[in-house]
Structure formats: structure tokens, C-alpha cells
Amino acid sequence: MLSTTELTDLDREHLWHPYTSFTNPSPVFPVRRAQGVHIELSDGKKLIDGMSSWWSVLHGYNNPVINKAITDQLHQFAHVMFAGFTHEPAAQLAKTLVDITPAGLNKVFFSDSGSVAVEVALKMAIQYWYSQGETQRTTFLALRRGYHGDTFGAMGVCDPHSGMHHLFHQSLSRHLFADEPECKFGEPFDERSFSNFSHLLQRNRQKIAAVILEPIVQGAGGMHFYSPIFLQRVRELCNKMNVLLIADEIATGFGRTGKLFACEHANISPDIMCLGKALTGGYLTLAATLCNDTVSDGICRGKNSIFMHGPTFMANPLACAAANASIDLLLKNDWQKKVSNIEQQLKKELEDCRTMPAVADVRVLGAIGVVELKEAANLAELQPKFVELGIWIRPFGKLIYLMPPFIINETELRVLTTGIKTVVRSLA
Numbered sequence: 263m264l265s266t267t268e269l270t271d272l273d274r275e276h277l278w279h280p281y282t283s284f285t286n287p288s289p290v291f292p293v294r295r296a297q298g299v300h301i302e303l304s305d306g307k308k309l310i311d312g313m314s315s316w317w318s319v320l321h322g323y324n325n326p327v328i329n330k331a332i333t334d335q336l337h338q339f340a341h342v343m344f345a346g347f348t349h350e351p352a353a354q355l356a357k358t359l360v361d362i363t364p365a366g367l368n369k370v371f372f373s374d375s376g377s378v379a380v381e382v383a384l385k386m387a388i389q390y391w392y393s394q395g396e397t398q399r400t401t402f403l404a405l406r407r408g409y410h411g412d413t414f415g416a417m418g419v420c421d422p423h424s425g426m427h428h429l430f431h432q433s434l435s436r437h438l439f440a441d442e443p444e445c446k447f448g449e450p451f452d453e454r455s456f457s458n459f460s461h462l463l464q465r466n467r468q469k470i471a472a473v474i475l476e477p478i479v480q481g482a483g484g485m486h487f488y489s490p491i492f493l494q495r496v497r498e499l500c501n502k503m504n505v506l507l508i509a510d511e512i513a514t515g516f517g518r519t520g521k522l523f524a525c526e527h528a529n530i531s532p533d534i535m536c537l538g539k540a541l542t543g544g545y546l547t548l549a550a551t552l553c554n555d556t557v558s559d560g561i562c563r564g565k566n567s568i569f570m571h572g573p574t575f576m577a578n579p580l581a582c583a584a585a586n587a588s589i590d591l592l593l594k595n596d597w598q599k600k601v602s603n604i605e606q607q608l609k610k611e612l613e614d615c616r617t618m619p620a621v622a623d624v625r626v627l628g629a630i631g632v633v634e635l636k637e638a639a640n641l642a643e644l645q646p647k648f649v650e651l652g653i654w655i656r657p658f659g660k661l662i663y664l665m666p667p668f669i670i671n672e673t674e675l676r677v678l679t680t681g682i683k684t685v686v687r688s689l690a
């Protein structure tokens with residue numbers, strides 16, 4: 263077993279972390295174990311988790327039910343190729359996803375990660391139109407401030423300027439971007455906020471394969487919550503213009519926004535939906551792209567009846583078993599009450615931040631609490647301060663936000679909100 267120093271030395275020498283530099287790395291904290299909402303560092307310090315490991319861990323760490331589901335499956339088989347074989351964990355999971363997602367999403371394609379689920383969705387849309395003989399339909403209409411992942415197709419539909427991928431801009435396919443929805447969640451809808459989207463879609467309908475967006479919450483692009491009426495208008499116009507709609511629910515799926523899927527806020531069903539992150543309760547990497555019968559029939563009855571995608575680890579049985587157990591736990595354990603309690607507490611306790619000089623805005627939706635600063639946060643400075651306070655919060659850009667596991671209790675959540683207030687107050 264490595265000592266802490268050996269571990270950090272090896273890490274420093276060889277390991278690349280997400281969005282970091284080797285020459286000027288931000289600190290990393292060695293983890294020894296994690297249990298419930300606590301992440302324990304190698305020096306024994308316990309941190310209350312405010313991030314759900316990038317929005318994926320719903321039921322906390324080391325959950326006995328999910329552990330057992332994975333171990334039981336492990337004793338059967340860890341993996342088999344999905345070409346030519348099928349298995350119970352995948353079939354069960356597909357049935358559950360079809361049952362709990364918005365009406366009409368009947369077909370499920372499993373893949374490895376959120377970004378790949380987005381690639382699959384884009385390919386489904388292109389292949390659908392190809393099969394109809396509309397081979398010119400290869401452009402996507404996305405939203406500014408949107409984020410859909412780090413692979414090339416996904417990067418191509420992320421905001422080209424303010425997003426994280428502007429440096430690759432010249433190498434990406436050219437798509438269309440409508441103004442971000444400025445109408446906020448919970449505020450009266452202003453029809454003018456839809457005019458740019460409407461104009462772009464009507465003008466380019468002949469070449470657009472699909473609209474892609476994050477429903478209600480634009481996450482990594484700034485944690486903005488927008489009006490469900492905007493989403494309803496998008497659905498209506500896509501129907502009218504005969505353009506497919508892809509909802510990227512990778513961050514919002516499985517209850518995070520207070521509805522099981524964010525599309526439910528607008529009472530709409532997309533043609534294609536991407537799921538990932540919380541799908542396995544944050545245990546293993548798995549994603550799903552669902553589509554309706556129009557899309558699957560369109561692809562499979564067309565010129566090229568085979569859908570051209572097939573990852574090696576498609577429908578990995580361990581990951582599917584974890585997902586089945588996680589969704590079961592979610593549905594059985596009154597997730598709505600839990601998320602609603604978290605929402606009420608976040609609203610009450612983060613409100614104090616609003617009057618702090620460093621703060622531009624405070625907003626809460628479901629189990630997401632955001633404190634937006636006037637200036638970008640200094641991660642290298644703030645992260646150790648949070649760790650010192652025994653909490654795990656990782657700011658990005660101007661945002662300090664919380665997305666705790668749903669099992670967090672009132673006292674633990676108060677430690678997180680108090681920690682944020684202490685640190686944000688010190689910024690003044």
C-alpha cells in the first residue's frame with residue numbers, strides 16, 4: 263500500500279486530472295474511503311460532500327443495496343459483448359427507463375458516458391434524416407451557454423464562445439446557436455426571449471437535423487434555470503417545422519431539479535433523450551440514449567436500416583445492475599420529499615449570501631443551490647478553505663454551488679451552507 267506521500271508524488275508525476283495543467287496543478291486530496299455523505303481523506307479528515315461527485319451520487323457512497331446488486335452480478339458475469347447477446351440487467355433497466363421517462367421514449371441505446379450518449383443522439387438524428395432521403399439535414403440548432411460534453415460531436419454543440427471548448431472551435435463542425443433563454447424559471451415568460459430561436463429554426467429548417475438543449479437547467483454553462491414555457495415553445499415549433507428535439511438530461515435526470523426529468527416541468531416529451539451521471543447512482547460509468555418510435559422506425563425502415571454505433575462496453579451488466587438498484591432506491595424512498603426538503607433549506611439558508619458584497623445572484627431549484635459571484639472564484643485559494651471547514655465544494659468560474667446527495671440530512675446540509683457563507687463573506 264502506498265503512503266500518502268508516495269501517492270501524491272506518483273499522482274503529481276503521472277496523473278492528469280480533469281481540466282488541469284501539469285505545470286501549474288491545483289491541489290488534489292487523497293481519498294481513503296467514502297461512506298454516506300462523507301468522503302474521508304488519507305489523513306482521516308472527513309468532508310461532507312456537496313457535489314455528489316459531479317452530480318452523480320444520489321444515495322451516498324458505499325450504499326449497501328447498490329453494493330449488493332453489483333456484487334451479485336459480479337458473481338454471475340462482469341461483462342459480455344452486447345452484439346449477439348442480451349442479459350437481464352440491461353433488459354430490466356431498459357424497461358424501467360421506458361416506464362419512468364416522458365411518454366413515447368420506447369427504445370434505449372446504452373453507451374459509456376454522457377458525452378458518448380450525446381454523440382449517439384446526434385448520430386440518431388442524422389441517420390433518421392438520411393433514411394428519409396434528406397441527407398442535407400446535418401446541422402444542429404443548440405443554445406448559447408449550453409454544455410453537452412467533451413467529445414468532438416458534443417463539443418460542436420456546446421456554446422462556441424463562452425463554453426470550455428472555444429479553443430477547438432476551428433476543428434468542430436459548424437452548427438447554429440440561438441440566444442440563451444433569458445427568461446428565468448419562476449418568472450413571467452417574455453415572448454421576446456424566444457424570438458431569436460424561432461427565427462433561426464424557421465429560417466434553417468431544411469438543413470436542421472435536430473434541436474439539442476439541456477431542459478430547464480443549463481448546467482456547466484453557468485447553472486442557469488430557465489422558464490418551462492421556453493421549452494414548451496421549442497417543442498411546439500419543432501413539431502410545426504418537423505425538426506427533431508434532443509433533450510440532454512444527463513445533469514438534470516433522476517430528480518435533481520425537483521421533477522424526475524426536467525422535461526416534466528414543461529410537460530413535454532423529446533424525440534431523443536440522453537441520460538448519464540446519476541443513472542447508476544454515481545457508481546459506474548453508464549449512459550443511455552432513448553428515442554421514440556418515429557426515430558427508431560425512421561432509422562430502421564430507411565435506406566440503411568442498421569444504426570451505426572456499438573461501444574465495446576455497451577450495456578455493461580455491472581453498471582446496469584447498479585442502475586437498476588439505484589433507480590429502485592430512488593423510487594422507493596420518497597425522493598420528491600427529500601429533494602423538496604433540500605430545496606426549502608437551500609432557499610432559506612443561502613438567502614443570506616444575497617446581500618454579501620461579492621455576490622451577484624443566488625438561485626435554487628430542486629437539490630441545486632447556486633451562489634454566483636461578481637468575479638471568477640480563485641479555485642486554488644477557495645478549495646483548501648472549504649476542505650479546512652470539512653466540506654467538499656468545488657467552484658467553477660463565478661459559481662459556488664451545491665448539488666448534495668439526496669440522503670443528506672438537515673444538519674449536514676447546514677454545515678455546507680454555513681461553510682459557503684463563511685467563505686463568501688471572507689471574499690469581501
Ligand SMILES: Cc1ncc(COP(=O)(O)O)c(C=O)c1O
Pocket residue numbers: 375376377378380409410411412476481482510511512513538539
Ligand atoms: C448536460 C451534460 N451533458 C453531457 C455531459 C457529459 O457527460 P460525461 O462527463 O459523462 O461525458 C455533461 C457533463 O457534465 C453534462 O452536464
